[in-house]
Amino acid sequence: MGISETLHADPSLTAVAVILTGIMGAIIVTPLMNWTGIIDFRARGFAAGIAAHGIGTARAFQIDAIAGVFLSLGMGLNALVTSFLVPFVVTVLIK
Structure with missing residues (x-):
């Protein structure tokens, strides 16, 4: 939500998008x-960690513990990269 608010986007719309991508990722x-x-x-x-967020984590741990661990790693790295990259890309695109 912090990135969404920093970019002056609607946090509720961001939450809906995150939930939908998580559900779709867990299904697909x-x-x-x-x-x-x-x-x-x-x-x-x-x-799955890069694409499916927390809902995908639950699904991955149901399938295999190693998949769940690597999903957590992917999700954490994705959050780190996103928090630095998205504000930079938006700034470049706006200019």
């Missing part, structure tokens, strides 16, 4: 990884 991640042939649970977890 397993069939998508099966379809693409990705069998390594570390890769599955990391990819």
Whole structure:
């Protein structure tokens, strides 16, 4: 929410978008990884962590503990990169 408020965006709209991406990620991640042939649970977890947030975390831990750990790592790194990169990109795009 902090990034959303810093960019003068609507925090409630941001919350809805985050919840929807989490739900969609939790629903789609397993069939998508099966379809693409990705069998390594570390890769599955990391990819889901970048895309599926907290709801995806619950799903990953249901499937495999290693996937859940790597999902947490991916989610944390994504938050760190996003907090630094998004304000910079928005500033560049506005100018």
